[in-house]
Amino acid sequence: MKVLHVITGLGVGGAEQQLRLLLRHLPARCEVVTLTHPGPVADGLRADGVPVVHLGMTGNRDLSALPRLTRLVRAGRYDLVHTHLYRACLYGRLAARLAGVRAVVATEHSLGETQTEGRPLTAGVRALYLAGERLGSTTVAVSPTVAARLRRWGVPASRIEVVPNGIDLARFRFDPVRRHRTRRRLGLPDDAFVVGGIGRLVPGKRFDVLVRALARLPGDCRLLLVGGGPDEHVLRREARRAGVADRVLLTGERPGLPDGSPGPDLPSLACAMDVLASPSPEEAFGLAAVEGLASGLPVLYAACPALEDLPPHTAPAARRVPCGDEEFGRALAEVRAAGPGPRTAPEAARHYCITRSAARLMDVYATALARQSLSPAPQGVSSA
Structure with missing residues (x-):
C-alpha cells in the first residue's frame, strides 16, 4: 500500500510529531507533502527515510498550490491520501479527488469546542470544513470527544472513526x-x-x-x-x-x-x-x-x-x-x-500505546480502500 500524507506544516507541534511517530509503525509505503514550513519534523522524517516534499504554499488563499498538489498526487500513483490539519485537509482532499484517488482519510487533530488550531470556529470556517469533508472517505477523530463534536457539526457518524494519538x-x-x-x-x-x-x-x-x-x-x-x-x-x-x-x-x-x-x-x-x-x-x-x-x-x-x-x-x-x-x-x-x-x-x-493506534489506522485504510470502488465521485468533481 502506497500512502501520501499531506500536512499543513512540519514545525515542532503535537500533530506533526504524532505523524512522525506513527509513520515509524505503519506497515505501508508512506511519503509526506508539507504545504508550508518544512521545519525540524521534516528533517526527522527524512532521517527516518521518509520522502518529504515542500509544496511552497504562501498562504491560505494560495490557490496555485492546488494544481501543484494535484499533479504530485497523480504522478505518485498513491493508493490512499491521508490529510492532517485544517488547511491540508481542504487542499489535500480536493487534490486527491481531482487526481483520481478515491480513498481519502483525514485526521482531525485539533477540533475544540470554540476553535481549531487557534482559529475561531465561525460559521464560515465550519461551512468550508464540512464542504471539504464530503470529498473524503473517512474522518478520523483522535478521541471520542472529538467524534462527538464532529457529529454535532453534521458529519455522518458512518464516516467517523476514532483512532487515538499514541505514545512510545x-x-x-x-x-x-x-x-x-x-x-x-x-x-x-x-x-x-x-x-x-x-x-x-x-x-x-x-x-x-x-x-x-x-x-x-x-x-x-x-x-x-x-x-x-x-x-x-x-x-x-x-x-x-x-x-x-x-x-x-x-x-x-x-x-x-x-x-x-x-x-x-x-x-x-x-x-x-x-x-x-x-x-x-x-x-x-x-x-x-x-x-x-x-x-x-x-x-x-x-x-x-x-x-x-x-x-x-x-x-x-x-x-x-x-x-x-x-x-x-x-x-x-x-x-x-x-x-x-x-x-x-x-x-x-x-x-494509548502507538502500536495499537497504528493497527487501528491500518484497519481504517483497509476499509477506505474497500469502499472506494463502491462510492460514486462527488458531483462536480472530475478525476480527469
Missing part, C-alpha cells in the same frame, strides 16, 4: 539516572520541586496560569516549560511581573535527538519533572498529559479528553483542576506535600 511507552519509561543528568544539564537542583508544562507557547495553552501559580509556591519550586511559540516573550514578561523569572525555565523548540528519535527530548525532560500540569481549558486529546502519565508523573489538567474518555481508575494520579492560577497553585502545593510516588505508567498510558 518504552521511550517515556522513568529512569532516575536520566533524571539526574537532565536536571544537571538544565541547571535544576536535585532537591527542587519541578512543575512541568509541555506544548506550544500560544494563548490557548494558558501557561500564564502556571507562571502565576508558581508565585504561590515556595522558593524551592521551579517551572519547566517545554516548547516554543509566539507567547514566549509574553510568558517571560509575566514571570518578571510575578517575581519568579529566576524560577521559570523555557526550553524553546528542541530538534530531534542524535539517534533520530522524534521531536524534542520529551522523555528526558519528563524524567526531570515532579508533576505535569496542563491548564489548557480546551483540548482535542491531551497528548502532553498522557506523556506525563507514561513517565509516571502525577498529572493536573483543565481538559483532557484522552483521560476523560477512560474510567478514573485507569489514571489514579491524574486530577482535573479548574483553569485558574489559584486553583492550580493549590493543587500543585498538595502534590508537593504528598511527596513522590512510584514512577510507573498507569493503565491509561498503556491504553
Whole structure:
C-alpha cells in the first residue's frame, strides 16, 4: 500500500510529531507533502527515510498550490491520501479527488469546542470544513470527544472513526539516572520541586496560569516549560511581573535527538519533572498529559479528553483542576506535600500505546480502500 500524507506544516507541534511517530509503525509505503514550513519534523522524517516534499504554499488563499498538489498526487500513483490539519485537509482532499484517488482519510487533530488550531470556529470556517469533508472517505477523530463534536457539526457518524494519538511507552519509561543528568544539564537542583508544562507557547495553552501559580509556591519550586511559540516573550514578561523569572525555565523548540528519535527530548525532560500540569481549558486529546502519565508523573489538567474518555481508575494520579492560577497553585502545593510516588505508567498510558493506534489506522485504510470502488465521485468533481 502506497500512502501520501499531506500536512499543513512540519514545525515542532503535537500533530506533526504524532505523524512522525506513527509513520515509524505503519506497515505501508508512506511519503509526506508539507504545504508550508518544512521545519525540524521534516528533517526527522527524512532521517527516518521518509520522502518529504515542500509544496511552497504562501498562504491560505494560495490557490496555485492546488494544481501543484494535484499533479504530485497523480504522478505518485498513491493508493490512499491521508490529510492532517485544517488547511491540508481542504487542499489535500480536493487534490486527491481531482487526481483520481478515491480513498481519502483525514485526521482531525485539533477540533475544540470554540476553535481549531487557534482559529475561531465561525460559521464560515465550519461551512468550508464540512464542504471539504464530503470529498473524503473517512474522518478520523483522535478521541471520542472529538467524534462527538464532529457529529454535532453534521458529519455522518458512518464516516467517523476514532483512532487515538499514541505514545512510545518504552521511550517515556522513568529512569532516575536520566533524571539526574537532565536536571544537571538544565541547571535544576536535585532537591527542587519541578512543575512541568509541555506544548506550544500560544494563548490557548494558558501557561500564564502556571507562571502565576508558581508565585504561590515556595522558593524551592521551579517551572519547566517545554516548547516554543509566539507567547514566549509574553510568558517571560509575566514571570518578571510575578517575581519568579529566576524560577521559570523555557526550553524553546528542541530538534530531534542524535539517534533520530522524534521531536524534542520529551522523555528526558519528563524524567526531570515532579508533576505535569496542563491548564489548557480546551483540548482535542491531551497528548502532553498522557506523556506525563507514561513517565509516571502525577498529572493536573483543565481538559483532557484522552483521560476523560477512560474510567478514573485507569489514571489514579491524574486530577482535573479548574483553569485558574489559584486553583492550580493549590493543587500543585498538595502534590508537593504528598511527596513522590512510584514512577510507573498507569493503565491509561498503556491504553494509548502507538502500536495499537497504528493497527487501528491500518484497519481504517483497509476499509477506505474497500469502499472506494463502491462510492460514486462527488458531483462536480472530475478525476480527469
